Amino acid sequence: MKKIIIHWSAGSYQPNSHDRDCYHFLVDKDGNIHNGKFKPEDNLKCIRGKYAMHTGGGNTGAIGVAMCAMAGFKDKNHVGKYPITPKQFEACMKLCANLSKKYNIVISADNIMTHYEFGQKHPQTTSFGKIDIVYLPPYPWVCQKDIGSFIRSKIKWYKQKGE
Numbered sequence: 001m002k003k004i005i006i007h008w009s010a011g012s013y014q015p016n017s018h019d020r021d022c023y024h025f026l027v028d029k030d031g032n033i034h035n036g037k038f039k040p041e042d043n044l045k046c047i048r049g050k051y052a053m054h055t056g057g058g059n060t061g062a063i064g065v066a067m068c069a070m071a072g073f074k075d076k077n078h079v080g081k082y083p084i085t086p087k088q089f090e091a092c093m094k095l096c097a098n099l100s101k102k103y104n105i106v107i108s109a110d111n112i113m114t115h116y117e118f119g120q121k122h123p124q125t126t127s128f129g130k131i132d133i134v135y136l137p138p139y140p141w142v143c144q145k146d147i148g149s150f151i152r153s154k155i156k157w158y159k160q161k162g163e
Helices: 017-022 086-102 115-121 144-161
Strands: 003-008 025-027 033-035 062-067 112-114
Touching (some): 003 086, 025 086, 062 086, 086 144, 112 115, 112 144
Parallel strands (some): 003 062, 025 062
16 A cells, blocks of 8 residues: 545545445544445555545555545535544544554655645546545644645654554
């Protein structure tokens, strides 16, 4: 595995069958980790119907991790009924740190990113224009352009902490 791409599901706080088809790991509002239908290794060679299709144009070699949240999100003033919770966010960062360690994925902007960042870097893909993750309800002071760096610094911290 070469990358981790972090998402919000744009749904409620619990994973549904569609979420399980799309992501390798899902984090609910309480920070519990749920496995998706596919293992990360299924994305080494993407064969229709046999891998997690989480990032248009960026699935090969990529682990898809999603926080189950953000249904109804419009903007920072209208986040919907399911904003990302602090416990959920921290559990997601810890999971990504563990995945980084397990798969020897370097924590950098090229290897660990949000779906939004991937789309911005690859405007020719269907991921261009995706908004996950452009706002962090638990940390509203982190501006959109800094979210990726903030996430990677959290993941580094958990990796160094060694939990």
